Amino acid sequence: MYGSIEPNEDHCIMSIKEYRTAIEARGGLLVVRDTPGVAFGDRVRIENHAGQIRNGQVIRAADEEVLILVFEGTDDLDLENTWVRFLDEPVEIALSPEILGRELNGLGEPRDGRPPVLSGLRRPVGGSAINPAARTYPREFIQTGVSTIDGLNSLVRGQKLPIFSGSGLPHNRLAAQIVRQARLVDENSSFSIVFAAMGVSYADAKFFRDEFANSGVLRNVVMFVNLADDPPVERLTLPRAALTAAEYLAYDLDRHVLVVLTDMTNYAEALREVATAKGDVPARKGYPGYLYSDLAELYERCGRIHDRRGSITMMPVVSMPSDDITHPIPDLTGYITEGQIVLSRELHNRGIYPPVHISPSLSRLMKDGIGKDDTREDHPRVAAQLYSLYARAQETRNLASIIGADELSERDRRFLEFADAFDSRFVTQGEDEERSVIETLELAWALMAHFPRDQLTRLQETDFARHLPHDDRP
Amino acid sequence: MDDAVKDANRTGRVRDINGPIVTIELPGARSGEQVKLGELGLLGEVISLRGGDAIVQTYESTDGLRPGEPVRGLGRPLSVELGPGLLGGIFDGVQRPLEAIALASGDHIRRGIDLNALDRAREWRFTPNPALEPGARIGGGTLLGTVPETATIEHRVLVPPGIEGELEEIAPAGDYDLEATIARVRDAHGASRRLGLYHRWPVRQPRPYRRRDDGVAPLITGQRVIDTFFPQLKGSKGAVPGPFGAGKTVVQQQIARWSNADIVIYVGCGERGNELVDVLETFPQLDDPYTGRKLMERTLLVANTSNMPVVAREASVYVGLTMAEYYRDMGYDVVMLADSTSRWAEALREVSGRLGQMPVEEGYPAYLASRLAALYERAGRVETFAGASGSVTLIGAVSPPGGDFSEPVTSHTKDIVETFWALSKELADARHYPSIDWVGSFSGHVHTAAEWWHQEIDPNWEQRRTAALALLARDAELSRIVNLVGPEALSDPQRWELEGAALIKEGVLQQSALDDIDTFCSPAKQFALLDLAIEIYRSGESLIRLGVPVSELQNLPLLAKMRRIKSLYSSEELDRIQGFRDEVEEAMEGVRIEYSKLDRGAGVE
């Protein structure tokens, strides 16, 4: 499927015709007439009256005319004097080990003032579906050092686990902390990082750049960046370019790759913008019906493949418009990814970092990545028990807010104390605090020790014997 | 078939490529006909004709396709190969064998790849039907012979529907590949026709049967909230709606693992690749609780994952159903799981949108409801042409946007199905699994199922089930009061009702798919647990009536044990559960004696 082409620019230019038959430009779309045999999905170069170059892609190809998506937008195009050149190749990026340490745009062009990545190896950014029969189920536990993740929503190598957040919540700090700390328990190999920023602010991009530099991982990072004031349409190719780079690092160079995509909401908004311009039938909130498939095309590029040493783990950041988890972007993301880490404004306002709300958070791949041979034998039951205590504690909190904590029974008060201890000791941790999974589990036991055993019905006798802190045994 | 060959060489050209929708010029194209597009030979299907043009939906990505490229009409509708070798396999949405494709084209699916669904090189041991002699009248459904497809499944080689005549010859016992002739039949016009071990069938055409029958037996899934509370019959249609992460896939995979069906067809329709891998990697290790053989021997997978072309998603459900009907026709009970029918509906929407059809609700075309109904209608228990009884049970997951059950796909589905297992986000967030909500769910089969339970397990089944549901309903009422005025407002009997409901929830309804012991629960164990929970509640109730304070009962260790017992003892250890029941009786009796002593003491003073 992937091919490399000879980078013989001169030859290409000579054989490729230019057309000045554009008849319509609107919302990032350009219609060009009388263009025989242009391939669907091919790359286009557009030169405006002033000689400036834009890039585009054929999104509908018919006998009479083609429709082009212009990545830099169609503002200021003088149709009479617009030259369109069909490059006869798909949208591709150049790949070599030298991409590490670079900062590129959505088309793989440098943004760091350094020369373009030179390589005979170019691959189409669109990728193609992994054959499910070629996949291997992800099972290797990644320790992120964050208790709410490692203990209750464990991440495994090859998983796609998004952070659902809201404006002003510390998702960037959490993502950066995970990037810094993520490792396999018994291996020292660290991750290569592919960082894809879509429509983020200058400050956020700088935050990550500085983070990578300060923690000394910059050599191991390739950044794809499109800022808030860069053309939105470019956000559509950017994650694809980033994932193409990730696939190269994982499957050609045998690296374990962690991909951070931020912010998927900006991506989806760009998609809606283009869809609206194309006149696609909207499904919910104006987003096109194919938003699900489009997002899946990105998210499903992660995973593990038989006989391949490398892997792709993905952590997309999705900010939920108005903190609404049922908004189409987080909703469709949740339907595709293998769980989600949900940040809560309420916890954040109470000064808790990281403000991970465990009830709606979930890791679906946890089950095969934890337990006896992976973390510790009691881990699955401890997680189930903590969840069940926490659910009950939440009910008690609600009750206390109605009738007052003083009215609570002895039993209920214990749950209330647990809820507070859970938030302040288990959830809360420093931005530089890296807890081993064993430390996380010990912490869990310390919290559970305040309950009589007959309330800990998810645990087994052997667990008590082995792990219950001695002095607290009721 | 011969028609197809005659037509097969018509050619034309591509005119317009709009994503998966391609307009072509192809003289004589018919609606529903399969076509191959371009140099790569991308597979597509004509969905409508407009003037001289045919509109094609393409099952593969059209990247790189150009106007002017050649087109070839295949002269036949989308159809599947039916014969031995399907079981244990994984196929894509148009029945291409994914394992063979992985060998041929590596990690990614090469476009235009064209491999037979069934392995032509493999030989099968055929034993002819001893009752058949040349000269016999045969017709659709006549048993020609059998092939051991897997250790558990005998593949019954039947005359395909629509063929009738006089048997000219039948092959002797021996090893045959799929292209071999195993019988010849002379039809009414005197034409002789060869029959092999496989045939093709168009996926959008339901396979015929002699008669439709009512369902009689419940599909036992080993999941308490399903079997005991919202039972489904073999041959019926059910749905599992729920927001993301609520547990639809786990419910379906549990049914695939533990149900007492003969054949399981699992269709991953627009869902995650890893979920199919999970089945592929674990089923060959797991034992079927009924036959003791490996689960994969009775299972086949159809995979159109969310990143695979959208249009093939629409086809994948029909591909699965056609294979399900094929095994039904052999007299088997087949369960087909479709995860998720919402993705199927979205594929319809995608195509209709590209065709510029008028959307009615949330972008869906007006024919959504009728297509959905027709799809579920292919489920059923039937009498086959061979006189056997076979069934297709269809269970579809539904993924409502935002978890909103009033959206079109969920609401239409709800009108069609007989069993509705509504998953709740609140329960899932509280890690109450399976998060099937006893308020929003329904089963139209409780009475029929009751007959089975009463006969096979215990005559008190329906009564106990009703008692449990009544407790849960009281729990909801009382919890409302507690949330208004606090628990102090409740009387002792009311508090005990809450305790009883908690036992039902935690000791009976909750069932972790990840628990080695509790992942499967036999009907007898299901009843034992239910009966025990009700028994504890009732004896406590009578003690409270005697004046025993509820706190006395709440401190009994047996309440904790009741919550754990499901994962302490397996379905084979019912005697241990009985042992616990004796303990319960003893403990309750102890409380009664203790209390009546106190009481009498008080009376003397």
Ligand SMILES: Nc1ncnc2c1ncn2[C@@H]1O[C@H](COP(=O)(O)OP(=O)(O)OP(=O)(O)O)[C@@H](O)[C@H]1O
């Ligand atoms: N019966 C169960 N026992 C234990 N865990 C369960 C059970 N049901 C669901 N879960 C947990 O919930 C998670 C999500 O379940 P599942 O993948 O079935 O959700 P879903 O409804 O199919 O979501 P989606 O629509 O996104 O596919 C599982 O990974 C598992 O952790």
Ligand SMILES: [Mg+2]
């Ligand atoms: Mg699912």
